[in-house]
Amino acid sequence: MPEFLLADWLGTPVWFWGVFITLVLALTAFDLGILHKEDRELGIAESLRLSVFYIAVAMVYGVWIWFERGADLGMKYYTGYFIEKALSIDNVFVISLIFTYFAIPRKYQYRALLWGILAVIVLRGLMIAGGAALVEQAYWVLYLFAGFLIVTGVKMLFTDDSDPDLANNAAIKWIARHMRVTPDLHGQKFIVRVPDAKTGKLALAATPLLLALVVINLADLVFAIDSVPAIFAITTDTFIVYTSNIMAILGLRALYFALAAMIHRFHYLKYALAVVLIFIGSKIFVSDFLLGGTKFPPLLSLGVTLGLIAAGIGYSLWKTRGDETEPAAKA
Numbered sequence: 001m002p003e004f005l006l007a008d009w010l011g012t013p014v015w016f017w018g019v020f021i022t023l024v025l026a027l028t029a030f031d032l033g034i035l036h037k038e039d040r041e042l043g044i045a046e047s048l049r050l051s052v053f054y055i056a057v058a059m060v061y062g063v064w065i066w067f068e069r070g071a072d073l074g075m076k077y078y079t080g081y082f083i084e085k086a087l088s089i090d091n092v093f094v095i096s097l098i099f100t101y102f103a104i105p106r107k108y109q110y111r112a113l114l115w116g117i118l119a120v121i122v123l124r125g126l127m128i129a130g131g132a133a134l135v136e137q138a139y140w141v142l143y144l145f146a147g148f149l150i151v152t153g154v155k156m157l158f159t160d161d162s163d164p165d166l167a168n169n170a171a172i173k174w175i176a177r178h179m180r181v182t183p184d185l186h187g188q189k190f191i192v193r194v195p196d197a198k199t200g201k202l203a204l205a206a207t208p209l210l211l212a213l214v215v216i217n218l219a220d221l222v223f224a225i226d227s228v229p230a231i232f233a234i235t236t237d238t239f240i241v242y243t244s245n246i247m248a249i250l251g252l253r254a255l256y257f258a259l260a261a262m263i264h265r266f267h268y269l270k271y272a273l274a275v276v277l278i279f280i281g282s283k284i285f286v287s288d289f290l291l292g293g294t295k296f297p298p299l300l301s302l303g304v305t306l307g308l309i310a311a312g313i314g315y316s317l318w319k320t321r322g323d324e325t326e327p328a329a330k331a
Contacts, residue, residue, distance in 0.1 A: 054251030090273075112209055125242060148281070182206070234301065276304075
């Protein structure tokens, strides 16, 4: 193997990053170029199969990390992955509201989500790189992350959910002030040329699909404020933080179509996630101040996380077993 591939980048050999980036590009190309080359509505059965496929890929990738980098990092990867996957269920609800607000047909939603997730891969990378730099310079930043997670978890336990106010969204207003926006969709296009009302010349204009894409990415940044500190509270290994985050996000497109119509049935998962955030935040203080710096057992952390998420999903489905399926978005 060439020497430069063995060199460390952010604490991990370059070839590990190369394998991961190649996998992400291959999955994206396969998804967009082969599975969904034409715009069409994705059915629930197909989205479930695709969700299982992405989860299987993430699990196999975790096994590879386990054997190549050790059981400790392998368990931390799985813990981070499951937390991010569970948190993404909240994303599904918000994305559904955004698509409904902009009246985006289901056959265009998948492609919009794909481009959104490509943007998220870059944005999460920047956030994680910034977080890693902070933690490396000052360990006490982890205590801030941990405290933030505990406060967030407590707020989730005692605060009612509220729908985002899209009509007064600052990003939408800014785009509307600085760029022409067409009232109608133009297929899968984000930007089109339309005649100027004053001059009659063709001018660039944003479509509702672009507005939906922008708002979805802004919503993800808000969710990342919870998920990124949560994974840093599990491990400060930048490679594990980034890969577990991105592997969970890659399957969000399929997860959306599988769950959007029944997202109301996961209402009680919120409380399980709140306890998970409190647990993840607390274990840093427990390790450093009660256990004298002894690391919290990764296997116990993974087991508690999985148990809480499974209990939240199971209780939600049992509690809402008589509820009817709600429509996800306009077709």
